[in-house]
Amino acid sequence: MSQDRILHIEKLRGISILLVLLFHLEIPGFQYGYFGVDLFFVISGYLMALLYGDLQDMQAVKQFFRKRFARILPAYFVVIGATILAAILLLLPHEIVLVMEHNIWAVFFMPNVGFWRDAAYFDYMLFRPLLNLWSLGVELQFYLLFPGLVLVWRRSNLLLLLIAAISFLGYGMSSFIDPKTAFFMLPGRLWEFLAGFYAAKYMTTSYSKSETVGLLAIVSLVSLLLLLPLFDFQNTFVVSVFVVMLSSIAIKFGFSSGREDNWFSLGLVKIGKYSYSIYLVHFPIIVFANYVPFGGTNLEVEGWGKLLLVLLVIFAASYILFNFVELRTRHRISIYQLAGSSAAFAAAALLVTQPAIEAGRSKFADEELLIIDALEDRGSYQCELVSVTNAAGEESCLLNSAPGSARRFMLAGNSHADAIKESLLREITQSGHSLRLVKGFYRIGSGFDGLAIIEEANRHDIDVIVLHQTKPSDDGIALSKFV
Numbered sequence: 001m002s003q004d005r006i007l008h009i010e011k012l013r014g015i016s017i018l019l020v021l022l023f024h025l026e027i028p029g030f031q032y033g034y035f036g037v038d039l040f041f042v043i044s045g046y047l048m049a050l051l052y053g054d055l056q057d058m059q060a061v062k063q064f065f066r067k068r069f070a071r072i073l074p075a076y077f078v079v080i081g082a083t084i085l086a087a088i089l090l091l092l093p094h095e096i097v098l099v100m101e102h103n104i105w106a107v108f109f110m111p112n113v114g115f116w117r118d119a120a121y122f123d124y125m126l127f128r129p130l131l132n133l134w135s136l137g138v139e140l141q142f143y144l145l146f147p148g149l150v151l152v153w154r155r156s157n158l159l160l161l162l163i164a165a166i167s168f169l170g171y172g173m174s175s176f177i178d179p180k181t182a183f184f185m186l187p188g189r190l191w192e193f194l195a196g197f198y199a200a201k202y203m204t205t206s207y208s209k210s211e212t213v214g215l216l217a218i219v220s221l222v223s224l225l226l227l228l229p230l231f232d233f234q235n236t237f238v239v240s241v242f243v244v245m246l247s248s249i250a251i252k253f254g255f256s257s258g259r260e261d262n263w264f265s266l267g268l269v270k271i272g273k274y275s276y277s278i279y280l281v282h283f284p285i286i287v288f289a290n291y292v293p294f295g296g297t298n299l300e301v302e303g304w305g306k307l308l309l310v311l312l313v314i315f316a317a318s319y320i321l322f323n324f325v326e327l328r329t330r331h332r333i334s335i336y337q338l339a340g341s342s343a344a345f346a347a348a349a350l351l352v353t354q355p356a357i358e359a360g361r362s363k364f365a366d367e368e369l370l371i372i373d374a375l376e377d378r379g380s381y382q383c384e385l386v387s388v389t390n391a392a393g394e395e396s397c398l399l400n401s402a403p404g405s406a407r408r409f410m411l412a413g414n415s416h417a418d419a420i421k422e423s424l425l426r427e428i429t430q431s432g433h434s435l436r437l438v439k440g441f442y443r444i445g446s447g448f449d450g451l452a453i454i455e456e457a458n459r460h461d462i463d464v465i466v467l468h469q470t471k472p473s474d475d476g477i478a479l480s481k482f483v
Contacts, residue, residue, distance in 0.1 A: 008254045009043060010272030011265065012247075015218065016040050017275040019225065021282055021314075024132075025307065026300045032228040032236075035243045037135045038192055039221075042247040044139060045196025048146055053153075053200065061147045066335040068143045072276075073338060074329040075321050076136060077345050079280045080106055083129050084349075086284070088356050092293055094372050095127040096360035100353045102130050105137075107346040112137035116184040128297050132283035134184055141186045142193050149197070160194070167191040175237040182237075192244050199248045214253035221246040277318035277326060285314050383439040395439055395456040399425050402434035410462040412438040412453045413469035420468055436460060445472025450482035 016036040023033025052064045080103055087099040105114030111133040118126060152160045167190040174182035182188040224242060233239065271278070289310050290298040301307045333341075361369060383397035396410060399421075409428055411417050418441055428435045444450040444467070457465055472479045 007265070007269055009047065009251075010275075011255075011268040012039065012043055012218070012250060013272035013275040014268035014270070015222065015272075016043070017271060017278050019222075021278065024283055024286055024299055025310075029226055029229060032225045032239070035225055035240065038240055038243045039247045040135065041138070041142075041189060041192040042196040042199070042244055042251060044142070045193035046200045046248075046251050047196070048143075048193075049197040049200035052146070053150060053197075055147055055150045062335055064147065065143070066333075066338065067330075069140075069335075069338050069342075070330050070333045071326075072136065072140065073342060074333070075277060075280055075325045076133075077107075077341075078321065078325050079284065080130065080133075080349075081345075083284050084352070084356065086288055087129070088359050090288065090291065091127065091360060092372055093357060093360040093364065093369065096357055098127060099129065100356055102128065102133075103349055104353065106130060106133050107342075107349045109140045110137055112141075112184045112186070116180060126296055127287070127291070129284040129287040131287075131297065132279065138184075138186050138189050142190070145186075145190075149194075153197075153201075164191045164194040164198075167194070171240075172237050175235055175240075179235070192240075195244050195248045196251060199252045202252075211253065211255050214250045214255035217246045217249035217253070218255050221250065274315075274318050274322050277321040278314065281317040281321060282314045285317060286310060289313070383437055395452060396436045396460070397439065399435045399437055400429050402429075402432055406433045407463045408434050408436070408461060409464045409466055410436040410438065410453075410457055410460070411466045411468070412442070412450075413467050414441045414443040416470060417441060417466075417468040424466065436462065443469045443472065444482050445474045445476065445478040449478045454482070 016039040019030065019033035019036030019039070021033075022030035023036070052060075055061055055064060083099065084103055087096050091099065102111060102114045105111050111130065112135070115128070115131060115134045118128075149160065149163075152163065167187055171182050171188035171191060174188050221243060224239070224246070228239065286299055286301065287297055289306070290301060292298060301310050364372065402408075409424075411421055411424060417438075421437060425435050438453055438456065442448045442450075442453075444453075450467075453465065456462075467482075
């Protein structure tokens with residue numbers, strides 16, 4: 001790969017990580033900076049096609065896996081290990097449990113699946129310092145599929161286009177039906193990688209830049225993300241289409257900010273060079289810097305002094321991770337060492353989980369533990385996690401089955417309904433009846449009149465609606481109307 005091409009990609013990486021970093025720091029104007037991850041996915045698809053797009057045999061496939069996983073895993077495992085240590089020392093027992101659960105998903109390369117399973121209603125209460133690893137789960141899963149995608153490409157370009165089209169349409173539909181699944185899972189993200197793949201495959205052999213087109217694309221992309229907070233978007237699917245399209249154009253044609261030795265270009269290249277390490281460390285550092293017991297994942301850094309300190313720690317940690325882990329492992333570790341160390345780390349993570357939880361609990365008195373454990377007195381699932389096919393396109397899901405002669409119950413309400421759903425399901429099942437659960441948690445009388453619940457009950461011939469919620473905010477007017 002030519003030197004100008006390396007600088008070009010590094011600058012794009014620099015822009016991507018800055019967008020994500022400013023978003024996670026909750027800097028005003030960057031509310032849509034998370035689309036920097038979409039740009040990363042397009043860049044990844046492009047680089048995989050350019051560097052490994054002609055895999056011919058098993059030896060080439062082994063080298064591909066060695067290079068990619070040697071690039072990703074050592075630093076990935078170091079950050080997971082450091083986060084576990086910090087969690088044991090600093091967090092409450094229920095927060096340690098959550099970190100250890102996501103740690104298990106992460107060491108088996110499925111952090112995105114773990115976060116997808118979280119109960120969405122209580123997101124604000126969940127302490128998740130490894131949340132940023134979701135995108136690396138998607139990336140690692142794409143690497144596992146990549147040799148097969150190359151094989152499909154060689155056999156039938158039309159078939160690969162069909163796969164991209166199915167992924168694109170699936171992402172579009174899921175973004176309306178189940179946005180959480182669209183966001184976290186690879187099938188809905190695959191088209192973004194393939195957009196980069198095709199940007200590489202349809203470049204001319206002798207690369208000639210059209211920097212004006214590329215610069216216009218990247219300026220349009222950044223401007224779009226900065227202007228989006230001025231509008232009220234209920235769904236960002238169309239935005240993601242523009243982001244991927246503009247990213248592909250910028251990658252294909254390149255861009256320049258003038259002389260490559262000016263401070264702006266040099267700064268972007270430097271940030272792009274450290275982008276992976278920055279991505280790994282920035283989120284845990286922000287979350288731990290803002291940690292408040294029972295406060296969940298708080299990202300807002302208050303005060304310029306603290307913000308500058310957090311940024312300093314992020315860049316210092318990324319410098320150490322890049323120079324003492326990334327550079328020292330990416331070319332010096334074999335595929336067998338990777339497999340062995342990954343298996344050993346996964347085994348260690350499993351073995352340390354219970355001792356870590358017990359170590360966290362040992363710091364508190366029995367009375368304090370009773371208060372902490374009260375947070376676990378709620379259901380752990382929602383409709384989206386009961387059955388994808390059962391819940392898709394409906395406003396409720398069936399939690400159990402019963403004979404046709406049984407009575408049909410439906411549970412609705414806010415977090416209070418969530419707290420009783422498992423106990424209610426157990427009692428209703430023992431009595432031989434069926435129970436449906438309304439998707440989402442809404443309190444009748446808080447801008448919601450409950451008529452949608454009535455309509456859903458009629459659609460499924462419900463005999464009894466169980467409503468469990470806090471006091472209405474409108475003196476019961478909407479609740480009276482509902483009854």
